Amino acid sequence: MNTIQIEALVKQMTRLEKIGQMTQITTSFFNVDGAKATGTASRMKDVEQHKWIVGSVLGKLDAASMLRIQRDYLQHNRLGIPLLFMTDVVHGYKTIFPVPLALSCSWNPEVLRRTARVSAVEAAAAGFQVTFSPMVDLVRDPRWGRVMESFGEDRLLLGQFGAAMVEGYQTDDLQQPDTLAACVKHFAGYGAAEGGKDYNTVDLSPLSLYNDYLPAYHAALQAGARLMMAAFNTLNGVPATANTWLLQDILRKQWGFDGTVISDWGAVKELIPHGVAAGSEDAARLSLQAGIEIEMMTTAYIEALPELCEQHPELEQKLDEAVTHILQLKQELGLFDDPYRGVSEAREQEMLLHPSHRQAAREAAVQSMVLLKNQNALPLNPNHRLALIGPFADNQHLLGPWSVDGDPNHTVTVLEGLNQQGVHVQSLSTDDNRIDEDVLHQAIELIQQSDTVLLALGEREEWSGEAGSRASIGLPLDQLKLLRIAAAAGKPVIVVMFAGRPIELAEVAHHADAILMAWFPGTEGGHAIADILTGRSNPSGRLTMSFPYHSGQIPVHYNHLNTGRPAHLLTQEKRYKTQYLDVPNESLYPFGYGLGYSEFAYGDIDADTCELSIDRPLQVSIPITNNGEYTGCETVQVYIHDRVAEIARPVRELIAYQQIELKPGEKARVEYTISAEMLGYYHTDLQYRADPGEFELIIGPDSRRGASVMIRLV
Ligand code: GLC
Numbered sequence: 228m229n230t231i232q233i234e235a236l237v238k239q240m241t242r243l244e245k246i247g248q249m250t251q252i253t254t255s256f257f258n259v260d261g262a263k264a265t266g267t268a269s270r271m272k273d274v275e276q277h278k279w280i281v282g283s284v285l286g287k288l289d290a291a292s293m294l295r296i297q298r299d300y301l302q303h304n305r306l307g308i309p310l311l312f313m314t315d316v317v318h319g320y321k322t323i324f325p326v327p328l329a330l331s332c333s334w335n336p337e338v339l340r341r342t343a344r345v346s347a348v349e350a351a352a353a354g355f356q357v358t359f360s361p362m363v364d365l366v367r368d369p370r371w372g373r374v375m376e377s378f379g380e381d382r383l384l385l386g387q388f389g390a391a392m393v394e395g396y397q398t399d400d401l402q403q404p405d406t407l408a409a410c411v412k413h414f415a416g417y418g419a420a421e422g423g424k425d426y427n428t429v430d431l432s433p434l435s436l437y438n439d440y441l442p443a444y445h446a447a448l449q450a451g452a453r454l455m456m457a458a459f460n461t462l463n464g465v466p467a468t469a470n471t472w473l474l475q476d477i478l479r480k481q482w483g484f485d486g487t488v489i490s491d492w493g494a495v496k497e498l499i500p501h502g503v504a505a506g507s508e509d510a511a512r513l514s515l516q517a518g519i520e521i522e523m524m525t526t527a528y529i530e531a532l533p534e535l536c537e538q539h540p541e542l543e544q545k546l547d548e549a550v551t552h553i554l555q556l557k558q559e560l561g562l563f564d565d566p567y568r569g570v571s572e573a574r575e576q577e578m579l580l581h582p583s584h585r586q587a588a589r590e591a592a593v594q595s596m597v598l599l600k601n602q603n604a605l606p607l608n609p610n611h612r613l614a615l616i617g618p619f620a621d622n623q624h625l626l627g628p629w630s631v632d633g634d635p636n637h638t639v640t641v642l643e644g645l646n647q648q649g650v651h652v653q654s655l656s657t658d659d660n661r662i663d664e665d666v667l668h669q670a671i672e673l674i675q676q677s678d679t680v681l682l683a684l685g686e687r688e689e690w691s692g693e694a695g696s697r698a699s700i701g702l703p704l705d706q707l708k709l710l711r712i713a714a715a716a717g718k719p720v721i722v723v724m725f726a727g728r729p730i731e732l733a734e735v736a737h738h739a740d741a742i743l744m745a746w747f748p749g750t751e752g753g754h755a756i757a758d759i760l761t762g763r764s765n766p767s768g769r770l771t772m773s774f775p776y777h778s779g780q781i782p783v784h785y786n787h788l789n790t791g792r793p794a795h796l797l798t799q800e801k802r803y804k805t806q807y808l809d810v811p812n813e814s815l816y817p818f819g820y821g822l823g824y825s826e827f828a829y830g831d832i833d834a835d836t837c838e839l840s841i842d843r844p845l846q847v848s849i850p851i852t853n854n855g856e857y858t859g860c861e862t863v864q865v866y867i868h869d870r871v872a873e874i875a876r877p878v879r880e881l882i883a884y885q886q887i888e889l890k891p892g893e894k895a896r897v898e899y900t901i902s903a904e905m906l907g908y909y910h911t912d913l914q915y916r917a918d919p920g921e922f923e924l925i926i927g928p929d930s931r932r933g934a935s936v937m938i939r940l941v
Contacts, residue, residue, distance in 0.1 A: 228563040233554045237547055239306060245546045246532045247280030248308070248553050251489070251523045254286040257296045261287035265693055266493035271526050279303035282553050283311035283357075283521060287632075290575040293354025297566050309566035311557055313357035315631050316407065317376060318342060320349035322584040322750055323626045323633035325595040326727055327362065327388075329746035331378035332768040332821070333594035334862045334884060336391035339378075342591055343395025345584045347407040352578040353632075354570050356560050358396060358407045359456060363389035363443035364416070366772065367782040370423025372695025375727030375747070376629060377418060379771030380784040380818060382439050383881050386446030393450040401453070402561040404569040411447040413458035413491060415473055416440045420460055423781065425694045429460040434874060437909035439786075445482055453486040453556055457519060459494050466501045468494045474518035487552040489521040490514065496525040507531050515542060520549035580637060585751055592748040592755030597768035598822040599732070604719045604740035606762025606824065607679065611719075613652040614677035615642060616670050617684045617709065618659035619725045627727055627747030628692025637750050641683050641723065644753030648761050653677065659687050662705035667712060680713045680720045681760070684735075688747065691727025699778045701731040714738035723756055729774040733815055744768070762824060767860035767886075769821040769929065773814035780810055785818035785930040786877035793878075819881070819929035825859030825889070828852045832926055832936045833896075840941050841903045841917075848898040849926045849934060853889035860888045863897045866930060868923040873910050879930050882906070899926075906940055 228236075237245070252271060255261075256278050271277055279300060293312060300310045318324045324342045331339075343360075350358060362376040363385045378388040393409040401408060416436065420427035431440060448455065455478060458467040467473055468490050478484045495514045498504035504513055511531040514522065522528045536542045557563060578584075598605070607613065619625070623638035645652045655673050657666050674680055684706045690697060701707075713720045721741040724730060725748075735742060743766070748755055758764035775783045789796075792804040794812045806812045830850035839845035853859060865883040869876040882905040885897050901924065907917035919940050927933015 228558045230555070233551060233558065236306065236308070236554060237550055240550065242533055242536055242543070242546065244280050244306070245550045246528050247277060248282035248550050249521055249546070250277070250281045250526065250529050251283045251285060251313070251521050252278065252281050253524065254284045254288050254292070254296070257284065257299070259287050259292045259296070266524065267496070272530070277529060281310070283313055285313045285523070288312055288314065288354050290352065290354050290570045290572045293570055294567060301566060308554070309557055309562040311357060311562070312355045313359065314350060314355045315360065315629060316346045316350045316355070316358040317360045317362065317629040318346070318627065319588065319630065319749060320346050320353065320632050321579040321634065322349060322581070322588050323630045324588045324591050324749045326375040326627040326629070326747045328375050328377055328379060328727065328772060329595035329748065330591060331384060331388055331771040332597050333591065334384070334769050335594060335886060336387050338591050338594055339388045339391040340395040341587055343392040345587050347396045348405045349578050349584065350407055351405045351568065352570065352575040356408060356562070356568065357410060357454065359410045359412060360396070361389040361392040361409065361447055362412050363447050364413055364418035365440050365443060366418040367784045368423040369700050369729040369772065369775070370697055370778065370781060371418065371420055372425060372628070372691040372697070372727065373418070373693055374772060375627060375691045380773065381771060381786065381881050382442045384771055385443035389443050389447035390450035393447050393452045397451055397453070401559045408453040408556060408560060409447070410454035410456050410489065411444055411452045412456035414444055414455050414467060414478070415458060416462050417458040417460050424696045426459045429462050431463065433913060434909060434911070437913055441477070448482060448484055453559065454489055455484060455486065456489050456491055457494065459491050459497065461501060466498055466503060468519060469498055469503055469513040469517045471517045479518065485552070487520050487556050488518050490519045490523045492523050493525045495519060495522045495527045508535060511535060512542070515545050520552055588749050589751035589754050589758070592751050593758050593764045595746060595748065595768055596755065596759060596766055597744040597770055598766040599742040599744055599816055600736055600739060601741045601822055604679070604721050605760060607650065607760050611678035612676065613645070613650055613679050613681055614673045615645065615652050615654040615681045615683065616657065616673060616713070617682045617706070618657050619683035619685055619723070620654045620656045622656065624688050625725065625748055625752040626688065626750065628688045628695060633750065639751055639753035641753045641756050644755070644757030645760070647754070648757045648763065650757070650761065657709065659685070660703045660705065662709055667709065670709060671712060674713060674716045674718065678718060680716065680718055682710060682713055682720065682722045683725065684710070684722055685725030686727070686730065688727070695727070700728060701778070702735070707734055710735060710738050721760070729772055731777060732774060733776045736815065762857070765824045765857045765859045766821070767823055767862070769819050769862045770816055771818065773818050774816040776815045777810045780807065783814045785879050788875045789878050817929055817931045819864050820931070821929070823859045824857040825853050825855035825861070827859070827861045827889070827928065828854050829927060829934055832924070832934050834936060834938070837937060838939050838941055839901060839903060844903070845901040845938060846898065847901060847924065847926070848896045850894060850896050851887060851889065852894045853891055856891050858888065858890045860886055861928065862886050864927060864929065864933070865899055866925045866933070867906060868925070869906065869908070869918070870921050870923060872908065872918050874908070876908065879925070881930070901938070903940055
């Protein structure tokens with residue numbers, strides 16, 4: 228079906244049929260149970276008539292029910308327009324990969340691309356055609372539960388990893404039956420919710436939006452994503468769902484987006500509590516005028532638009548634009564040629580949890596974990612008797628809060644992973660919140676019989692994710708009590724930490740000899756953890772979100788401004804500078820940080836000159852040596868500090884990075900081309916350009932350390 232035929236089809240549609248295409252309900256309306264509700268859902272009047280004209284559904288599905296629903300639907304739909312099936316495949320469908328914040332710590336777009344590819348193969352086999360992913364909201368506040376879905380605090384990584392997931396979901400041919408159309412979200416600025424409380428108010432300056440928060444959404448669209456989801460939050464007073472500046476001026480006019488725009492769950496009717504709509508009619512009008520083309524889970528459109536369009540005929544054109552985008556999406560997915568996209572129960576059976584998918588998940592989990600501390604405690608001594616204790620010792624809930632269709636029964640636990648690698652381990656599982664005296668006594672006995680203590684600690688899955696905001700991001704007190712008991716025994720204490728966010732780890736860092744941040748590592752979590760603890764794999768993950776000493780420091784992120792009284796410069800001044808009196812000024816573990824079993828040494832930066840221009844980029848390189856005993860992967864990071872600019876610029880900005888694997892004793896020279904484009908930013912006129920002048924160029928293992936040179940843009 229080409230554009231001409233779509234136009235002809237739109238002309239045949241009644242107004243109600245057009246509005247139906249713009250309405251999305253759950254699969255439960257078609258007798259499939261288990262759709263996960265993350266907001267209110269309107270009861271649809273006249274369900275029997277309307278459900279055969281809705282354009283799409285989201286929620287629980289399998290191959291058999293998709294085939295049944297599509298068949299019934301096509302028998303009832305007057306024009307034979309196929310139904311579209313959407314879902315949240317965020318980091319895996321049935322084979323669950325680490326949560327996106329973990330995946331981002333691989334600093335490897337190929338890991339993201341492969342995660343999305345496997346996710347698409349499995350979800351498409353189950354009947355889905357669209358996923359609400361990638362989420363590319365920039366985050367600086369770990370109190371917000373949805374940081375687990377993000378790729379962290381840096382806009383370059385967010386954009387690259389979001390684009391990689393789009394490519395993995397869609398490939399270059401959406402007509403292929405094992406692809407998913409990607410929906411970028413949440414447009415825009417959702418990660419800046421005030422106080423880290425979900426759905427909360429967002430106020431961002433134009434410069435902050437243009438320089439930090441918007442680039443990643445744009446990069447994901449430039450990778451070809453076919454949908455954009457509007458965010459729940461207000462942006463500078465106007466809810467994103469009704470924000471014409473966002474959805475028209477930026478998305479359509481500046482970026483030229485020609486795909487479909489969908490609301491978030493119930494967000495159209497949420498314009499009423501937001502206080503910009505008096506009722507459903509207002510909500511429908513404002514959303515339609517702003518550019519929402521599919522209303523998710525509420526029915527303001529189907530209730531109010533027929534009458535509204537009668538009163539305001541000019542709205543009819545908005546209907547036609549929206550329906551054209553929706554039909555084009557269905558056509559791009561090949562649904563007019565094959566509404567079933569080759570789905571079969573046999574293929575579903577073959578694809579879900581395929582061994583090659585599990586292997587990909589295991590490899591992704593190994594690359595996502597971050598070794599935060601290691602004082603000669605890891606790799607494990609194979610002759611040591613290990614005491615494995617804590618709420619995650621033998622716990623299958625390692626999938627994370629957005630593993631909608633994952634099944635914990637398939638998860639490999641830490642205990643299983645260690646057993647399968649022949650580690651001599653005795654385990655004691657505890658509750659994650661309350662650890663009674665008798666359990667603590669059992670722990671003491673177990674520790675006395677062991678040589679090394681491995682504590683599997685953290686926060687439960689539902690403490691992060693959507694609506695998973697916490698005012699304090701510390702560990703439960705009883706887990707800290709267990710940690711102190713273990714430390715008092717005088718044996719090596721290793722902590723494996725499970726969470727969907729950065730956690731306050733100052734006390735853990737004080738007591739533990741080693742800390743491995745495992746996040747929520749997914750279906751293969753236990754295997755990946757055992758791979759790292761035994762030294763079978765060398766950890767290479769690097770943080771993409773800073774870990775604060777204390778919740779009170781939040782927001783603490785690497786790319787902050789210097790201020791007029793930077794604490795690190797005013798060393799003589801004890802009080803009157805940018806600092807806290809009661810906690811250190813910087814993060815406990817910074818962006819880009821991570822350890823491994825190798826020891827990488829950096830030499831000095833070599834540059835053919837220290838000058839570059841728009842026409843002549845700068846070639847720089849740096850020698851790296853692996854002085855350790857393990858082959859390892861190092862992520863060599865390049866930052867700049869624009870010393871004098873039209874606006875205050877961050878003290879560090881990531882502009883490039885490369886990963887290099889070196890054998891013990893091996894040396895290599897890592898080379899970069901620095902362009903003027905990399906040194907640019909949006910000025911007060913909201914135009915992107917680089918200023919001539921001096922820049923500090925830093926190359927190192929993380930955002931806090933490295934060799935530096937001054938370079939000049941002429
Ligand atoms: C949720 C989330 C969004 C998700 C949608 C569908 O409320 O905000 O990220 O894709 O609803 O489940």
